[in-house]
Amino acid sequence: MHGTDSSNDISGNDELNSRVMKLESALTELKKSAPSPWQNRIEVLSKLLLPLLLFWLVFTFKDSVQQALEYQRLEVESAGAIKKILTTLHQEEVNMDEAMGSALTLSAYGSAAIMPLVGVLEHGSSNAETAAKQGLFILGLSHPDTVSRSLGAVLSKRKGQFRWQTHQAVIDILGKVEYPEAREVLLSYRPLLEKPADEGLIGWKQVVRAATIEDYKETKQTLKDALAVFGVEWGPDIRGEE
Numbered sequence: 001m002h003g004t005d006s007s008n009d010i011s012g013n014d015e016l017n018s019r020v021m022k023l024e025s026a027l028t029e030l031k032k033s034a035p036s037p038w039q040n041r042i043e044v045l046s047k048l049l050l051p052l053l054l055f056w057l058v059f060t061f062k063d064s065v066q067q068a069l070e071y072q073r074l075e076v077e078s079a080g081a082i083k084k085i086l087t088t089l090h091q092e093e094v095n096m097d098e099a100m101g102s103a104l105t106l107s108a109y110g111s112a113a114i115m116p117l118v119g120v121l122e123h124g125s126s127n128a129e130t131a132a133k134q135g136l137f138i139l140g141l142s143h144p145d146t147v148s149r150s151l152g153a154v155l156s157k158r159k160g161q162f163r164w165q166t167h168q169a170v171i172d173i174l175g176k177v178e179y180p181e182a183r184e185v186l187l188s189y190r191p192l193l194e195k196p197a198d199e200g201l202i203g204w205k206q207v208v209r210a211a212t213i214e215d216y217k218e219t220k221q222t223l224k225d226a227l228a229v230f231g232v233e234w235g236p237d238i239r240g241e242e
Contacts, residue, residue: 082109082116089120089128099127103135111146114139118154121166133169140177147177152185157207164208168219175226183230186223193220 088094088102103120106113113135120132140147151170154162171189174182192204193216201216211219224234 082106082112086116086120089124089131091128092125094125094127096127096130099125099131100134103128103131104138107135107138110139111143111150114143114147114150118150118166118170121169122162129165129169133173136173137176140173140179140182144177144179145181148174148179148181148185152181152188155185155189160207160209162208164204164211164215164219167208168215168222171219171222171226175222175229178229183227183232186226186230187232190223190227193223 085102085106088098089106091098094102103117106117117132117135117139120128121136124132136147136151151174154170155167171186174186192207193200195203197213197216197220200220201211201213204216204219205211227234
């Protein structure tokens, strides 16, 4: 979140613990192997050296530890902020200004906002759905690769997990993103909508929920328009239907 790499930040803690354990182990082995006259001296020396070594290690890695703690704090704060924004977007009577402001604010959280916005597409009101589409489009401009992959995963769900409206909105967004991977996603979806409506609807209704023949035709046109952005010609359908 906010450009922080958690694996790099938290690795400081792991490395610090590892070095302390190695030092303690080395001192223990030294005590065991030392001749008895030296054991007392080594024990005294270890009591003096270990605190100094620990202080040096903590001082050396304090920045990594602080970064890890800061990352965790931001994670908690961001999760709380996202939850608050989503509460607004999922209000049944949310007005357009509130919905749009919330969706655009959510998009500022980057890739972490993609699937929450898809959730708004799926379950939100008409105003929230419009705002979510705009938020995803903004994200598509700044994170085209991640958005293309994530929205491609939505279209790949072929067992009615999403409404036809969500599929249509995703197709429209991918066309506007104009990213090479988005083109491939749209092409892979095309076989579902290539047939004439009366025939194609039968297969498509197994992919999306609650679709009618008019929904099929509308989404098909959305896909044609999206592919046209990439210079893909649709061509005549089976039995000559355009």
